[in-house]
Amino acid sequence: MTAVPYPPEIVRALRLWPALDENPPTAYLADVGEVFGYLVGRVYGDIYCRFLDGRQISTSPVVSLSSQFGYLVAHTLSGNHYVIATYRQEQCGLFEGYLRRLHEVER
Numbered sequence: 001m002t003a004v005p006y007p008p009e010i011v012r013a014l015r016l017w018p019a020l021d022e023n024p025p026t027a028y029l030a031d032v033g034e035v036f037g038y039l040v041g042r043v044y045g046d047i048y049c050r051f052l053d054g055r056q057i058s059t060s061p062v063v064s065l066s067s068q069f070g071y072l073v074a075h076t077l078s079g080n081h082y083v084i085a086t087y088r089q090e091q092c093g094l095f096e097g098y099l100r101r102l103h104e105v106e107r
Helices: 008-016 089-106
Strands: 027-035 038-044 056-058 062-068 071-076 081-084
Touching (some): 008 027, 038 081, 062 089
Parallel strands (some): 027 081
Antiparallel strands (some): 038 056, 071 081
């Protein structure tokens, strides 16, 4: 099996995330869409090695969102947290709205 190249947006997120973070993200997601409280997207860097890089997955239900290091992070019912590196163009307004509201709360 050949390795799947990481998209530039995923590489950028990996480089920005502190290597010594006590609570590293479960994985990084690209081309993310939200469907009925779940996230659907391509997964990269799964720390539990459950998913192959580039594989399309659906998360468990999202229970909260946070902003870390300039990225939206989704926290799921199963205890995982995913860095959202890119989202689907048709849902751009949805995810950018989440980020705006989180930044307003942080002020």
